[in-house]
Amino acid sequence: MKKFLQVAAATALLVSASVAADYTIKFSHVVSPNTPKGKAADFFAKRVDELTAGRVEVKVFPSSQLYTDKAVMKALKIGNVQMAAPSFSKFTSLVPQLQLFDLPFLFRDVNHVHSVMDGEVGQVMKDLVTKKGFVALSYWDNGFKNFSTNGKPLIVPADAKGQKFRIMSSKVIEAQFLAVGANPQVLPFSEVYSALQQGVVDGAENPLSNFYTKKFLEVQTSLTLSSHGYLGYLVVMSKKFWKKLPDDLKPKIIQAMNEATQMNRKLAAELEDEYLANIKAYADKSGKLKIFTLTDAQKDAWRKATAVIYPDFYKVIGEDLIKKAQK
Numbered sequence: 467m468k469k470f471l472q473v474a475a476a477t478a479l480l481v482s483a484s485v486a487a488d489y490t491i492k493f494s495h496v497v498s499p500n501t502p503k504g505k506a507a508d509f510f511a512k513r514v515d516e517l518t519a520g521r522v523e524v525k526v527f528p529s530s531q532l533y534t535d536k537a538v539m540k541a542l543k544i545g546n547v548q549m550a551a552p553s554f555s556k557f558t559s560l561v562p563q564l565q566l567f568d569l570p571f572l573f574r575d576v577n578h579v580h581s582v583m584d585g586e587v588g589q590v591m592k593d594l595v596t597k598k599g600f601v602a603l604s605y606w607d608n609g610f611k612n613f614s615t616n617g618k619p620l621i622v623p624a625d626a627k628g629q630k631f632r633i634m635s636s637k638v639i640e641a642q643f644l645a646v647g648a649n650p651q652v653l654p655f656s657e658v659y660s661a662l663q664q665g666v667v668d669g670a671e672n673p674l675s676n677f678y679t680k681k682f683l684e685v686q687t688s689l690t691l692s693s694h695g696y697l698g699y700l701v702v703m704s705k706k707f708w709k710k711l712p713d714d715l716k717p718k719i720i721q722a723m724n725e726a727t728q729m730n731r732k733l734a735a736e737l738e739d740e741y742l743a744n745i746k747a748y749a750d751k752s753g754k755l756k757i758f759t760l761t762d763a764q765k766d767a768w769r770k771a772t773a774v775i776y777p778d779f780y781k782v783i784g785e786d787l788i789k790k791a792q793k
């Protein structure tokens with residue numbers, strides 16, 4: 467019996483040793499798992515496990531469980547996490563040029579966004595991020611942002627006057643709201659719901675996915691389908707960790723990332739209609755949320771009112787980069 471127990475214990479040890487990963491990647495993000503970013507992160511984890519036969523394990527921590535917006539950049543630097551997918555605004559203090567993606571009405575549609583990300587401008591940005599000690603892996607989508615508020619619904623730019631809006635840490639987004647006489651206030655994503663609920667701010671700007679999955683719709687009385695700006699992500703890994711990975715594993719991580727990127731972009735496009743249908747259903751049922759669609763003329767008024775900020779960022783972002791992106 468004793469012998470049997472010894473053999474059983476030794477076998478269990480062997481089995482557990484053979485399944486333990488050689489490398490663990492902690493991947494921290496702030497949104498819900500059921501968003502284009504959350505789903506792509508989970509898919510990436512699954513593919514890394516399959517492609518590396520369990521040698522690399524990716525543990526995904528959604529919904530700011532581990533770190534909030536700013537803290538994750540530091541955590542990456544000191545090796546407390548190995549991967550993150552922050553939105554462009556969150557890079558502002560490190561690589562202010564990435565604020566290009568925050569410029570209002572820069573992109574005609576998502577194909578335009580992709581051509582910038584996957585082209586020369588996107589590469590320049592990735593190189594700048596690399597110089598700061600990260601590996602810039604890939605660009606992921608969320609979607610176009612819309613205004614929401616508990617104050618006067620935003621139809622024309624003057625409606626924003628005097629209202630307080632939660633913003634991400636981006637000088638471009640700050641300038642966008644100041645240009646229409648509003649008061650922008652930087653808050654981490656994890657605090658948006660309570661800030662809206664308690665009236666710390668009147669409104670915010672979010673893609674439909676975040677507006678729906680973080681339940682901001684419960685604490686806002688109007689949503690304006692303005693699509694005035696874009697929200698996407700740069701997926702980054704700690705350079706120190708990347709260097710530690712053996713050469714045979716690196717291409718597998720890249721492959722998993724390429725597959726996850728394709729999946730993310732497809733999902734972001736597909737889920738948009740579903741989120742809108744869910745938001746409309748909530749609005750109808752609750753009677754508390756009104757949804758507004760802007761006419762072309764109204765949209766043009768917002769474009770004109772916010773275009774004045776562009777020259778202020780020629781130096782910070784690079785006029786040439788902005789012009790190239792506009793093309």
Ligand code: LMR
Nearest residue numbers: 496497553608634655676
């Ligand atoms: C925000 O702070 O609003 C977004 O960056 C959250 C996210 O990651 O989509």
